[in-house]
Amino acid sequence: MFGNLSDRLIETFKNLRSKGKLSPADIDATLREIRRALLEADVALDVVKNFTSSVRERALGDEVSKALNPAQQVVQIVNEELVKILGGQQRKLSFAKTAPTVIMLAGLQGSGKTTLAGKLAKWLKDQGQTPILVAADLQRPNAVNQLQVVGERIDVPVFAPEPGNGVGNPVNVAKDSIKHAKQKMFSVVIVDTAGRLGIDEELMTQAKDIRKAVDPDEVLFVIDSMIGQDAVNVAKAFDDGVGITGVVLTKLDGDARGGAALSVASVTGKPILFASNGEAMDAFEPFYPDRMASRILDMGDVLTLIEQTQKNFDETEARAMAEKLAKETFTLEDFLDQMQQLKKMGSLKSMLAMMPGAGQMRQQLENFDEKEIDRTEAIIRSMTPAERRQPKILNGSRRSRIAKGSGMTVTDVNSLVNRFEQAAKMMKTVAKGGVPQMPGIPGM
Numbered sequence: 455m456f457g458n459l460s461d462r463l464i465e466t467f468k469n470l471r472s473k474g475k476l477s478p479a480d481i482d483a484t485l486r487e488i489r490r491a492l493l494e495a496d497v498a499l500d501v502v503k504n505f506t507s508s509v510r511e512r513a514l515g516d517e518v519s520k521a522l523n524p525a526q527q528v529v530q531i532v533n534e535e536l537v538k539i540l541g542g543q544q545r546k547l548s549f550a551k552t553a554p555t556v557i558m559l560a561g562l563q564g565s566g567k568t569t570l571a572g573k574l575a576k577w578l579k580d581q582g583q584t585p586i587l588v589a590a591d592l593q594r595p596n597a598v599n600q601l602q603v604v605g606e607r608i609d610v611p612v613f614a615p616e617p618g619n620g621v622g623n624p625v626n627v628a629k630d631s632i633k634h635a636k637q638k639m640f641s642v643v644i645v646d647t648a649g650r651l652g653i654d655e656e657l658m659t660q661a662k663d664i665r666k667a668v669d670p671d672e673v674l675f676v677i678d679s680m681i682g683q684d685a686v687n688v689a690k691a692f693d694d695g696v697g698i699t700g701v702v703l704t705k706l707d708g709d710a711r712g713g714a715a716l717s718v719a720s721v722t723g724k725p726i727l728f729a730s731n732g733e734a735m736d737a738f739e740p741f742y743p744d745r746m747a748s749r750i751l752d753m754g755d756v757l758t759l760i761e762q763t764q765k766n767f768d769e770t771e772a773r774a775m776a777e778k779l780a781k782e783t784f785t786l787e788d789f790l791d792q793m794q795q796l797k798k799m800g801s802l803k804s805m806l807a808m809m810p811g812a813g814q815m816r817q818q819l820e821n822f823d824e825k826e827i828d829r830t831e832a833i834i835r836s837m838t839p840a841e842r843r844q845p846k847i848l849n850g851s852r853r854s855r856i857a858k859g860s861g862m863t864v865t866d867v868n869s870l871v872n873r874f875e876q877a878a879k880m881m882k883t884v885a886k887g888g889v890p891q892m893p894g895i896p897g898m
């Protein structure tokens with residue numbers, strides 16, 4: 455996501471960094487580059503104009519000329535202004551004072567509403583809420599069924615019209631679902647509504663009627679980040695027609711130019727609450743404008759990375775590992791454990807992409823093959839416990855036996871052992887509080 459935009463901005467700043475003092479001409483040249491990069495990423499023209507003029511005003515002012523490192527200061531300004539157009543402060547989901555909280559989803563067909571309904575329900579359930587999904591999309595023949603499949607996947611009930619009751623009226627279904635939720639004590643009702651391929655009157659009227667019937671605490675407008683320049687019109691139409699309280703961006707994992715993300719918040723003045731980045735039910739996270747800006751500017755999204763790690767990493771195990779590292783008793787067995795931990799956290803590629811500097815190793819990341827971890831595992835599994843504990847004893851004949859056992863070549867085995875040694879060295883540095891170089895990541 456934001457790959458090209460990120461590359462362009464990083465390149466622009468690289469040129470700037472080589473300069474000590476910045477002249478107005480340097481700043482103008484930088485702004486031209488930024489403007490071009492944003493437009494190419496499909497950010498709406500008005501948003502780009504406002505953005506560059508705010509950056510220009512600040513960059514020509516005292517804060518840059520008096521800064522110790524003017525180039526760094528410009529990057530800082532761009533970062534702050536990016537945070538602003540992404541909505542500023544993070545805005546959390548609002549809950550009703552008395553249950554149930556009602557969340558209505560609106561958006562074009564294919565924007566990812568149904569998938570999002572499931573992700574949101576799972577996320578809420580993980581926090582101890584008891585959500586129910588409501589199928590108020592009766593337009594698309596398969597929509598109710600699709601929501602039911604999603605509900606089954608995450609084990610969340612779905613409220614839908616009885617089959618055989620004809621097409622049904624989505625407004626009534628939505629209204630009944632609230633009664634049902636109250637009776638059965640569900641804490642959150644998520645109402646999936648019908649989308650169309652384009653904006654039309656009937657769709658807006660229906661969404662408005664559903665809104666009236668369920669009196670939602672949140673109306674989340676779901677938008678596909680790949681939609682491009684159209685994002686602004688669609689968002690405005692939904693805000694005018696239905697009235698939205700927040701935005702959810704989907705498909706941020708696609709090789710989207712990302713303009714929708716950067717335009718919608720400032721055009722509608724409505725905050726982005728969540729970002730969805732994959733088809734899996736947990737490919738979803740709360741949206742933090744500051745973290746997203748850091749990711750775009752390749753300052754790394756270390757906070758999200760830490761949160762994801764914490765979610766999946768067993769603390770006692772982590773502590774034991776840290777002790778081993780400090781005592782330099784880290785073995786290939788631990789390496790194997792660690793790889794399994796990494797696998798639990800999900801895609802290594804998406805985790806690495808959040809590291810500071812990831813933008814500059816994009817090519818390596820693209821080429822990174824998640825299967826490499828399986829191959830590495832196969833090699834380690836073909837070793838005897840003694841070999842795993844003491845890689846030093848791995849002589850030529852042992853290496854060739856391991857290669858045969860794992861279906862790999864001796865070169866693969868050698869390269870793994872080398873990488874392990876590097877990784878152990880790198881982790882020793884980390885354990886001692888230093889900053890590692892990158893080469894020791896398994897599989898890279």
Ligand code: GDP
Binds near residue numbers: 565567568731
């Ligand atoms: P709806 O018509 O708005 O309900 O959209 P759906 O939930 O049916 O999603 C449309 C398509 O987009 C489906 O194939 C989903 O699997 C896919 N999709 C939804 N969200 C994401 C996402 O964040 N990333 C990716 N890659 N695909 C997604």
